[in-house]
Amino acid sequence: MSEGKAHLNFIEEIIEEDLRNGKHSGRIHTRFPPEPNGYLHIGHVKAITINFELAKKYGGKTNLRFDDTNPTTEDTEYVEGIMQDIRWLGYQWEAEALYASDYFEQLYQYALKLIEMGLAYVDDSTPEQIAEMKKTPTEAGIESPYRNRSIEENLELFKDMRAGKFEDGSRVLRAKVDMSSPNMHMRDPVIYRIKHEHHHRTGDNWCIYPMYDFAHGQSDSIEGITHSLCSLEFTHHRPLYDWFIEKLGIFPSRQIEFARMNVTYMITSKRKLLKLVEEGIVTGWDDPRMPTIAGMRRRGYPAAALRQFCEKAGVAKRDNLIEIELLESCVRDELNRIALRAMVVTDPIKVVITNYEEGKTEVLFAENNPEDETAGSRELSFSNELFIERDDFMENPPKGYFRLYPGGSVRLKSAYIITCEEVIKDENGVLELRCKYVPESKSGEDTSGLKVKGTLHWVDAKTAIEGEIRDYDRLFTDPTPAGHDDKDVFDFINPESLIINKNARFESSVALMKEGTPYQFMRKGYYTADRDHRPDHPVFNSTVNLKEGFKVQKA
RNA sequence: UGACCCAUGGUGUAACGGUAGCACUACAGAUUUUGGUUCUGUCUGUUAAGGUUCGAAUCCUUAUGGGUCAACCA
Numbered sequence: 001m002s003e004g005k006a007h008l009n010f011i012e013e014i015i016e017e018d019l020r021n022g023k024h025s026g027r028i029h030t031r032f033p034p035e036p037n038g039y040l041h042i043g044h045v046k047a048i049t050i051n052f053e054l055a056k057k058y059g060g061k062t063n064l065r066f067d068d069t070n071p072t073t074e075d076t077e078y079v080e081g082i083m084q085d086i087r088w089l090g091y092q093w094e095a096e097a098l099y100a101s102d103y104f105e106q107l108y109q110y111a112l113k114l115i116e117m118g119l120a121y122v123d124d125s126t127p128e129q130i131a132e133m134k135k136t137p138t139e140a141g142i143e144s145p146y147r148n149r150s151i152e153e154n155l156e157l158f159k160d161m162r163a164g165k166f167e168d169g170s171r172v173l174r175a176k177v178d179m180s181s182p183n184m185h186m187r188d189p190v191i192y193r194i195k196h197e198h199h200h201r202t203g204d205n206w207c208i209y210p211m212y213d214f215a216h217g218q219s220d221s222i223e224g225i226t227h228s229l230c231s232l233e234f235t236h237h238r239p240l241y242d243w244f245i246e247k248l249g250i251f252p253s254r255q256i257e258f259a260r261m262n263v264t265y266m267i268t269s270k271r272k273l274l275k276l277v278e279e280g281i282v283t284g285w286d287d288p289r290m291p292t293i294a295g296m297r298r299r300g301y302p303a304a305a306l307r308q309f310c311e312k313a314g315v316a317k318r319d320n321l322i323e324i325e326l327l328e329s330c331v332r333d334e335l336n337r338i339a340l341r342a343m344v345v346t347d348p349i350k351v352v353i354t355n356y357e358e359g360k361t362e363v364l365f366a367e368n369n370p371e372d373e374t375a376g377s378r379e380l381s382f383s384n385e386l387f388i389e390r391d392d393f394m395e396n397p398p399k400g401y402f403r404l405y406p407g408g409s410v411r412l413k414s415a416y417i418i419t420c421e422e423v424i425k426d427e428n429g430v431l432e433l434r435c436k437y438v439p440e441s442k443s444g445e446d447t448s449g450l451k452v453k454g455t456l457h458w459v460d461a462k463t464a465i466e467g468e469i470r471d472y473d474r475l476f477t478d479p480t481p482a483g484h485d486d487k488d489v490f491d492f493i494n495p496e497s498l499i500i501n502k503n504a505r506f507e508s509s510v511a512l513m514k515e516g517t518p519y520q521f522m523r524k525g526y527y528t529a530d531r532d533h534r535p536d537h538p539v540f541n542s543t544v545n546l547k548e549g550f551k552v553q554k555a
Numbered sequence: 556u557g558a559c560c561c562a563u564g565g566u567g568u569a570a571c572g573g574u575a576g577c578a579c580u581a582c583a584g585a586u587u588u589u590g591g592u593u594c595u596g597u598c599u600g601u602u603a604a605g606g607u608u609c610g611a612a613u614c615c616u617u618a619u620g621g622g623u624c625a626a627c628c629a
Contacts, residue, residue, distance in 0.1 A: 007569050007577085035629050070628060127627055136625060138557040172627055182558040184625045193627035212629050235560065236624050259561085259622095312578060314568045316561090319622055323566050326579045336592060371592070402590080411588055443588065455588045523589050549590040 009315040011050070011256055015058055015227060028060025029226045032086070032093070033100075033216070035067045036078035036200070040085045042291045042306075043268040046261040049310040050229055052091040063223055064093035068101045069215045071199040079200075085293040089303045100215045101201045103222055107210045108162065110218055110248055111173060111192060115154045119247055120191065121147055122157040123174050130172070133179075134187045140180035141187045147176065161194055164207045168194050175214075177243065185240050189213055217241040220253035228253050231260040232317065261313060262321045264479040266291040272482065272489055281493060282475070288541045289475045289497050299472065300518055300528030300543030301327075305334040321480065331544050335518050335526045340368045340375060342513075343413065343457040344521040344540075345505045346469055348387035350432045350461065353418065356384040361462065364443065366414035378509050382415055385461040387505050389523075392456045393433060395423060400550070402453030404433070410454040413522060417441035417450055457522045464505040467538030470530065471499040504538075511535035518543065 008016065019026055030051040034044065055062040064086065068074050083097060114120040123130065123146045135141040149157075158173055160166065173192035181187055191214035196207045217240075220228045228241075238255045245252055267273065268291060276282045276290070285292050288299035296306065309330040313322050343366075362382045369375035388404070397405040404410045409419040422434040441448040475497050481489040513519060515529045525545040532539040 009568085013571090033629090037629085067629065073628075130627080131625075134625060136557085140557095141625090169627065182624095184558090187625080190627050195627080209627095211627075216629085232560070233623060234629090236558085257560085264566085312567080314578095316568070318561050320567065323579065326567070329579055332591090341589080370587095370589085400590095413588060415588095417588095446588090452588090454590085457589075520589085520591085523591075525591095546589075546591050551590095 010317065011054065011227070011229065011258065011315060012057075014256060015054065018226070019058070024226050027224075027226060028055055028058040029063070029224055030055045030060065030229060031063040031065050031220065031223065031225050033065045033067045033219075034082050035070070035073070036075060036082060037070075037073040038078060038270045038274075039285045039292045039294055040082055041268050041273070041293065042263055042266055042296070043260055044085075045089065045293060045306050046310050046313070047229070047231070048086060048089060048091060049307055050258065050315060053307075053311070054227070054229075060226075061094040062091070063095075063098055063225070065098040065100060065219060065223065067212070067216065067219075068099055068199070068201065069210050069212065071195060071197040071209065074200050076200045081294070085297075088293065088297060089306065098223065099201060100210075100219045101199060103215070103219055104202060104206055104210070106222060107215060107218060108208075110244075110250075111158065111210070111214070112155065113248060114175065114191075115158060115173075116151060117247065118151055119176050120158075120173055121149050121154050121176055122161065122171050123147075123188075123190075124171050127169065130190070134184065137182065137184055143179050144174070144188070147188070158192075161192070161208050162206070164196065166194055168196055170194065173208075175240075175244075177240070183236055183239055185213065185236050186243075189240060213237060213240050214244065217244050217253065217255070218248070218250065220255075221245055221248075221251040224251055225253045228255045230255060230257055232257045233260075257317070258315050259317050259319055261310070262319075262480075263291070263327065264321060264324045265474040265476050265481070266324065267476070267482050267489055269482060269489075275490075276475075279490075281490075288470070288472050297516075298528075298530070299541055300335075300516075300526060301331050302334045302338070302518065305330040308334065324474070328544050332526070332547070335520065335543065337371055338369075339518040339520040339526055341366070341370070341520045341522050342509060343380075343459055343507045344469070344510075344524065344527075345387045345389050345457065345459050345464075346501055346521075346524060347390040347503065348459075348505050349390045349393060349430055351386045351388050351418070351458070352432060352434050353384045353386070353437045354421070354434050355436045358384050360384070361460070364415055380414060380507060380509075381460040381463045383460050383462050386412070386458050387461050387464060388412075388433075388456050388458045390430075392454075393420070393430065395430070403456060404454070409450070409452045410456050411441070411443075411452050412458045413455050414443045415458070416443070417446075417448065417452055457524075459505045459507050461505075463508045465508060465510055465536065465538060467502075467504055467506050467510070467540070469501045469504045469527070469540050469542065471501060471542045473497050473499075506538050510538045513538070520546075 032051045052062045123144050133142050172190045174188045175191050177186045179187050192208050235257045241255050286294035286298050309327045364380045365377045367377045392403040411417045416437040418435040418437045420435050424432040438448050476492040477494045478492040481492040513529050526543040527540040530539045530541050
């Protein structure tokens, strides 16, 4: 890392302050606490990196704890997916994955303790009545008629709740805090509800389940979490978090809130993401256009780039909207370093080399990665029939165009310099280009003395493999699709977010390429083989384009 | 209109009472067998008004703007 003064974010400042004061003997322990009810997305990546990187930086530990206190929405399927995603991001949690449901008995005991202290009561009111009595933020709430039940009665009722003697929704356990607090969360929050439902881990052992507020802080405390990092919307929960810890006299974990990350052209609403899948706008949770970790992985975004992105985006408490260009920059930066180069012509136009012996095939060599000598080189076949990109030829080139045009010369990457001598057309356009090559201009041993402006990618028509390229663009046409009061995100679906091209010609080495490995198709962009990829039928997903310094205006 | 949080270039984030910096973006230029990479440069900023101070992005006050909170969700 860079020398000089370290720029600490506000969480690091708090941690270093705690370290200076010898708090918790210098121990740092964080946690990532997803609810297993969906797939992880870009917003979670932020939370994951903050928790794991902070612990790493200060020699601490990070737990993975599933916040599984609501059996209605949770499932083991999600547990598996979440663990896979975190591992893929490059993080390893402390020991085994933990579950809030492992603490159900302990939490129950805490609740009994609270009742015994006169700080919790069973309320028989309906949900509507409870909401009514809470009133509004500007108006003090009123106390429930059940608020002053005796401790004995509360104990008996709560035990009966656990024993399954009551119907769902007929009663709840509430903490006795302050019905007139300006903080709505302190107005006697519900801490246990009755749900006769099957839990993905505890099965049918319980019919009462703790609410978030009664599970999260205590779980942190049980695990000895020192710094419990969460997003800003939990700020109002902190007084309650502290209240339970204080009344119960348990380990004082500290909650710290940061602003969650928003990225242009992306949405993170679970409901809306689900709708994209259900309506078939995308092919699934791992569609390469999805902001899910699974989607970004399939798209070809490297885990290191995602980590780098979060680090560069920083952490603070103000609302933010980070431009997706920063993410793409991180992706390109990483890919430029590691991606092997290859040549693929996406929209082929045939080139015949008139002065090259027909039937002859020559082997040329091309470096795999100019950024990395150890990446070695590969073989390319060359013959009198080639393909180049349709965009790389213009009959009437504009000023500043230095690709191929009638009478013009270009270098074919890692091969020879060619000159266009004849254009064969029909009414639909250019059919074929007839060119001469310069034998002395062979790449690496060029004695021709010729200098050309342009270098084009190409493939040998005789050995090229035909295949498919799936070109992905932003899913939405608006940078903040969810940020309009008068419009829905579905009003901003980009109709061209996926363009499938089945006419691409790949150099023959594509047969050796593997799913998930990043490649740079020279002068086009970064791509990764999809799971549908086969050696004889290539299928690649576009990850991100190369930066373009020159744009050809289409006629 | 109750409480709480926040306000630095187009975007994000630093500066902890003492030269407003870095990154992304955009735009130039150099290098280049990828119009990529690399390198160099340019543009643009402390929400406002008062106050404290030799000195304020930073401390205080007020205003303005934005956000959050009223699930038996997390």
